Amino acid sequence: NAGVTQTPKFRILKIGQSMTLQCAQDMNHNYMYWYRQDPGMGLKLIYYSVGAGITDKGEVPNGYNVSRSTTEDFPLRLELAAPSQTSVYFCASSSRGRESTIYFGEGSWLTVV
Amino acid sequence: GEDVEQSLFLSVREGDSSVINCTYTDSSSTYLYWYKQEPGAGLQLLTYIFSNMDMKQDQRLTVLLNKKDKHLSLRIADTQTGDSAIYFCADYTGRRALTFGSGTRLQVQP
Numbered sequence: 001n002a003g004v005t006q007t008p009k010f011r012i013l014k015i016g017q018s019m020t021l022q023c024a025q026d027m028n029h030n031y032m033y034w035y036r037q038d039p040g041m042g043l044k045l046i047y048y049s050v051g052a053g054i055t056d057k058g059e060v061p062n063g064y065n066v067s068r069s070t071t072e073d074f075p076l077r078l079e080l081a082a083p084s085q086t087s088v089y090f091c092a093s094s095s096r097g098r099e100s101t102i103y104f105g106e107g108s109w110l111t112v113v
Numbered sequence: 114g115e116d117v118e119q120s121l122f123l124s125v126r127e128g129d130s131s132v133i134n135c136t137y138t139d140s141s142s143t144y145l146y147w148y149k150q151e152p153g154a155g156l157q158l159l160t161y162i163f164s165n166m167d168m169k170q171d172q173r174l175t176v177l178l179n180k181k182d183k184h185l186s187l188r189i190a191d192t193q194t195g196d197s198a199i200y201f202c203a204d205y206t207g208r209r210a211l212t213f214g215s216g217t218r219l220q221v222q223p
Contacts, residue, residue, distance in 0.1 A: 033210050042117070042201060042213035043156075058210060090155060102146075102211060104155040 002026045006091050006105035013081040013112045021076040021108050023091030031094045032074040033102070034058075034066065036087040043090060049074055081112045119202050119214035126222050131189040133217045135202030138183065142204040145178065146211065147187045150199045159187070159200075189219075197221045 007022045025032065030051045035043040035058075045058030049068040063085055065077040074093075078085060088109050094102040116138045125131045137145065146161040162169045162176045162185070169176045175188040189196055199218050203211040 035213075040121075040215070042215045043211075045210045045212075048210050101158055101161075104157075106155045 004091055004093055004103050004105035006089070006108050008108060009106070010109045011111070013078075013110065015081060015083065015112060017081050018077070018079050019081065019110075021078070021089055021091075021110070023074045023076065023105060024072050025074075025091075025093040025103070026072065027093060027095070027103065028071060029093035029095050029103075030071065031096070031102075032068065033092040033094075034064070034074070034076045035090045035092065036060065036085075037090060037107075038087050046076065046089075078110075083112050086110060086112045117202055117204055117212050117214040119200075119217045121215065122218050122220070124220045124222060125192050127192060127194055129192055131187075131192045131196070131219055131221075133187045133189075133200050133202075133219065135185040135187075135214055136183055137185065137202070137204045137212075139204055139212070140183070142183075144205040145176075145185050146203040146205075147174075147176065148201040148203060148213075150201065150216070152198075156201065192219075192221050194221045194223060 004025045033048045034046040037043045044060045047066040049055045052071050055066050088107045090107050091105040092102050119135045143164045147159040148156040149159050150156050160171050162178050173190045177186045199216040201216045202214040
């Protein structure tokens with residue numbers, strides 16, 4: 001079972017570069033999320049989506065963009081990378097929201113230098 | 114806004130019980146969760162409790178909820194070295210996503 005798949009697992013970016021973190025789930029989940037985890041901290045919600053074509057900002061959306069053209073995919077775009085975006089990024093999905101188990105990907109470690 | 118707080122560190126001896134505490138501020142929280150994160154890995158759901166419950170037990174795990182005080186705890190019985198990890202408390206917010214605490218690092222000494 002693939003579950004939630006994130007790529008790449010590790011990436012080093014230079015300041016000002018752009019990149020896309022890919023996330024795909026094969027569980028036909030409507031809800032998908034992007035979180036970031038800074039060292040020694042909990043997870044902060046960046047963006048989330050409740051279905052294809054619908055996205056909304058979370059707690060820390062600045063510097064990021066998302067799209068949800070299909071149920072399966074929820075890519076996270078970083079424009080003009082900054083050192084403050086050095087973090088571990090987690091994608092997650094669930095079927096119905098709060099009553100459902102939320103499944104997490106294994107994380108993408110991003111360093112901006 | 115919503116806030117979830119946890120103590121940062123807990124050290125126990127193998128075989129003892131561990132109790133990890135969490136407080137939350139959102140009185141409308143209906144589901145509260147405990148996740149485990151091992152080094153270099155993603156988050157693994159351990160258990161969750163609905164707000165109309167006081168207690169939930171699942172093998173070595175016992176979750177206690179005091180809704181009046183907005184206090185949640187996770188008790189791990191017979192703690193093993195494999196339980197060493199970071200444990201996150203989370204609640205479900207009105208944004209249809211989880212709000213996480215900063216995590217409690219559990220260190221189990223042999």
